[in-house]
Amino acid sequence: MAKSDQTTPPTLSRTPLFELSVAQKARMTEFSGWEMPVQYEGLKQEHQQVRTSVGMFDISHMGKFYLKGSDLISELEYLVSSSLSNLQPGQAQYTVLLNPQGGIIDDIIFYYQGKNSEGLDQGIMIVNAGTATKDKNWLNQHLKSELSDRSLDRVLIAVQGPEAVNKLQSLVEEDLSDLPAFGHITTTIASAEAFIARTGYTGEDGFEIMLPPESGQNLWRSLLSAGVTPCGLGARDTLRLEAAMALYGQDLDETITPLEAGLNWLVHLDTKGDFIGRDKLEAQKSEGVSRRLVGLVMEGRQIARHDYPLLYQDKVVGKVTSGTLSPTLNKAIALAYLPTPLSKIGQEIQVEIRGKTYPAKVVKKPFYRKAAIIW
Template sequence: MAKSDELNPKTAIALARTPLYSLALEQKARLTAFSGWEMPVQYLGIGQEHESVRTSAGMFDISHMGKFAFQGKQLVEQLQPLVPSDLRRLQPGQAQYTVLLNPKGGILDDIIFYYQGEDAAGVQRGVMIVNASTRVRDKAWILAQIESAEIDFLDLSAEKVLVAIQGPHAYSHFQRLVEEDLTPVKAFEHLEATLLGKSAFIARTGYTGEDGFEVMVDPDVGIELWQTLDKAGVTPCGLGARDTLRLEAAMALYGQDIDETTTPLEAGLGWVVHLDSKGDFIGRSVLEQQKATGVEKRLVGIEMQGRHIARHGYPVLSEGQVVGEVTSGTQSPTLGKAIALAYVPTALSKIGQSLDVEIRGKTYPTVVVKKPFYRSPYRAK
């Protein structure tokens, strides 16, 4: 991909640009540095973009994400030790949200693995989407763990565009551009299809809490897709709305809500840990111990009891003592309330628990609430 001709004044490192960068300029997007990329943070405004996704349809350029393709015999068996989820459960066309773990059970990254099936010769295929900030590390980690002589690994990150179309009207806008019927495709299912007359990898996944699709295509197809959807009235959206949407849905952001120091059990991701149905995996002993004795801290949802917003890094207090820290926080456009995620001791993690957040030297009341903060009635099942 093309590199920025200018240097980011904060880091003095050239920022990468996606193939849709020129379209963002045409649409007068406000740009920002994000994980080494120059990305749109907003187009029309975060509030308007957020509302479009919740009530109609919005689209996001997420081409900065890492995109890996795998092919080989016993692919699933080779990936099994890297994650706590039992990938053998997957049927062709299904996907699993899961995490890569280090030996201490800490989260190296959260990923989605899409299983594409096995051919007559026993060769299995799959696609993995990883975070932009961890792509290089993930690639090195995965290649160090698998038998690369038996598995063909292809990094498609620089070759493919990734576009997310999200919202209750995403299906109707997108289906008219796809030759195949998307009706049978359920949440966390995928297929290879024909989009605008070209081949495309299409998944019914997203990071907004709404129904929608994530589409991996060649750059020329991605540009045409963006322009076509724009003309049809789909709202271009930036990273700002993506963040408020995912937080309302209580979806973790890597590097803030989850990282190498947190385990999936502490982060409320116990549903991706399949201790009973799979064998050994990296970090298993730590998760088994936590399962047996319980975790000391939990990632909880909190709701501020006033107009003040709890931001990343703000201390969480109980009876005047610091007991935790806010990992993500915003003013929820949908709910009209200040919401946040925070790690607190397990003893203080029950719904209804009163806590305080320190903001610029003063404390303000908050309460632990059920996650997600918002559940869309339109989300695909």
């Protein structure tokens, strides 16, 4: 019998909330090896709910590392561009893991939980789904501290929007209005221990809640009953792009440094010692970068998509990293890398779309800020 030319497609992972999303008639898509909801009732409706009220996202596919060790903070500081030594228990830092060339291995959030009963520092690191295995190997290669990978046995739900506090508060005893941005607590939801952080990826106020699978399913049902709109990856992408939040694998990768990506505020050269990639960043700080991540607004209705070429005086000078039609602004927006001389606000550029060129302009980032449309 002749061998079949067909190959069996790889099995996609599913989160503990998968069946609940299917029950809500979500349209599913592949994302970083996971079968995830891309939309429920519709991208625009979900986007608008987060901007004006509240929505929730299943983000259980993300990597979840529990860390502890006597020298945890100093060990982590050697791997990231930011200072972590001033973090107090209940505080968090968004930062980037770097390679020796100063390139971004991943962008992560580290939540510091203080010392445990043994006097060891504890923390939780949330990483991107597509880089979780790479990140874990990199961390284990450099850390003496203990890393426990809880990626598959923890649900992670993002509740985002101006009404996020009101919707979540009835389920939590602690006063969530007292929790500052990037603050976090360990508390109880539905008789289960839950980690709650005031962080998100939408440009709105909100929380990310991590808890065991069955408890996560119960929380999802409770939020549905409370009128919280389930939202998919489609709305998550348009929301984060309006807020000019970078997506790893498109706007960030191992060839791009945080200074090129406009993440200067994460590079703490003056307040920390040696770290991987420091030499490269010091040189860029001194000499300047040759390219920058900029925001673009299209002059017309055409949409600049990922990888579309950018031209100036008929020469290709860069490419779009992320692009969409903004539901809030009703304009086509994009992120892209341009040579530094062409990165000034107001600079006009051309985007090649299906063999034709269309005008765009460099604008200030973000495109949208909470309660304020920038463009």
